[in-house]
Amino acid sequence: MTVPAATEGTANRPAPRQNKRNKPTGVDILVLVLTIVGAIAIAFPFLLILINSFKSPADYNSTGPLSFPGSLYLDGIVNFWERVNFPEKLWNSIWISGTVAVFAVVISVLNAFAIGIGRIRGNTWVVLAFLLANLLPQEALLYPLYNMFKAVGLYNNPWSVVIIFTVIQSAFGTYLLASVFGTFPKEVLEAAALDGASRWTTLWRVIVPISRPTLSVLLIFFFIWTWNEFLIPLTFLVDNSTQTVPVAISVLQGDRLMDVTTTSASALLGVIPTLIFFLIFQRTLTRGITAGAVK
Template identity: 70%
Template sequence: MAAADVHAPTKPERRRRTPAGRGPGTTRTAGDWAVLAVAVLIGLFIAFPFILIVINSFKSPTDYATSGPLALPAEIYTDGISAFWERVNFPQKVWNSFFISGTVAVLAVLLSMFNAFALGIGRIKGRMWIVILILLANMLPQEVLLYPLYFMFREAGLYDNVWAVIIIFTVIQSAFGTYLLASVYSTFPKELLEAASLDGAGRWRVLWRVVYPISRPTLSVLLIFFFIWTWNEFLIPLTFLVSNANQTVPVAITALQGDRLMDVTTTSASALLGLIPTLIFFLIFQRTLTRGITAGAVK
């Protein structure tokens, strides 16, 4: 029998066999360009407030009054940034926000994981009603919680203490985290859990050696979101942190709105300084966030 005539495909043949939209030489269609143009417009629309803040942060009040908010600054003016930095003791406010947000993020993720492990894998009695109750509690507006929380922490001696805010936000954030992780853990492969049990692993070991490594991308996403959400919170820190030494960055920014010495450029500078830490945090953990969101999307 004659040997089969087998030859390696040439480059044009490989290109022809490549599915549309996947090969390196694939040309973009009009629909692709339209989607790209819409994405660029949406990106510019989202970035416009940030660009406006940056422009006006480096303007003098006179320059702002003469040229308006959209014109570029005639010269770089940094007195607004310096005035806000010194007036509110900005490094201290950044440390307060970082300590509160970081502590809440870690504690809320741990509490969410423990609760979800009991609800999603432990299958405790009344699991569905507990999840529904947690979801309803998470939907309550913060204004409803202010008075009972104020009375409780005042009686406990934690009013005007950063730990009061940490406890409140740990419970609030972990409610959402428990609801999310309980849904994820309920679909956890039973084969892995049964194999770990056959090897003699207890529940604590199953949690840290089996469940935690697999769900680590999801936990990383929750950690990042909990940090950013807590950093941007305003109402509860404003209510419970009345002294200047305990205030967070959002509270410090709005506390000067009634100051007669404040102007538009100083307000823009304060908004820029308040935005930079969260922006740096997001850029540092951007890859972690991307990996966590896409984990499990492709087998």
């Protein structure tokens, strides 16, 4: 008795594998719970600011900071907007932060190329010097920088803040990119040299495109870090027309007595631009961090 071909083919097929899902362990559940608690703790202050920004002073005094507003109250946002000329302060912060981010990334790339790929003499000590520059507190820089920019006529000028933060941020960028460029595949560089590419061409047409995810992360971080800076802009930007958003908020709170709802509105307006910037470049940031983690 012969077995049909279809039956033989069916019998020879391997048994389908059963997809077994790994059951979450106690450690996984604990990590998930801690992550949720941490996310709530981080989001709670922003939620508190958001609620009180649209609450009237009378509503705040009667119900407290944790209750939702009984009605939508916009006078706090309008008052802060008009008192500080918020569009002007917003443009100052965007211009200073954007300029610093671009300049710092370019200078970091040039420095890191010379240190990590150019292999200058004493490159280890040079990288160590950049690391030590990042460890200096800003308070130690105020007095010498104040005298320096006073002497060259750049005090109370936004370019003074741009120059200071470009140097500070590029010190960190140089330290980071020097280690990244130091592990750059030599085969790629040798192939570019065999094709007749100069060092300048190799940098901008080979190294920079490959390192674009890391450079994008640096650009985003430099922008946000510069935006949130307070001490140096407060010291070097005296005129109202040159101040940034964090400085304008603090100066207004110290100069005029504001109610809690207006203060919350000022904090909300100060954090919204950086939040929008982060949401726009969130995918770029995620890709850059992932690309940097996988070699």
